[in-house]
Amino acid sequence: MYNQKLKIRSTTRRESTILHFAILFFTCLLSLSLIASCGKKEVKKVSPESTIANEVFGIAETIRNAYVKNDRATLERNSTKEGYRELIRAMKNFDSVDLTFTPRWVDIEDSVIHLNVSWKGTWVVSGKKTEERGMAIFVLEGKPPKLARVLRANPFKQPE
Secondary structure (H helix, E strand, O other): OHHHHHHHHHHHHHHHHHHHHHHHHHHHHHHHHHHHHOOOOOOOOOOHHHHHHHHHHHHHHHHHHHHHHOOHHHHHHOEOHHHHHHHHHHOOOOOEEEEEEEEEEEEEEOOEEEEEEEEEEEEEEOOEEEEEEEEEEEEEEOOOOEEEEEEEOOHHHOOO
């Protein structure tokens, strides 16, 4: 009886080993066929809209950093004359700010770009902490794009 059990175990181990080798063989075969099929290097060109969108995301981040540091020179360089005046009029004094932008959507119409941004901020003014969030539309114009207006919930008006 012991010998029969031993034979059954040996057979099961042998079948298991064969099954493992078969799986390994087919996995290697599949990997080699995938590697061979992906051998061609096809480079997709970046669309002009994608390039503009990435540039606009960078400008929004530059403006955010300048606002946090109260760097008016950088704000002026990245804004139109009217856009800069609007920013300065909207800005309130604060001791510190933690502001984040998350780009949501970009609309490009000729030389006018609308960047939809959700934002979240925490302002400290005279020791009082204020948290706000909202959705803003940055209107950028020109070449290179510069901030012309901020529509909807302007993060630069905070804290209110």
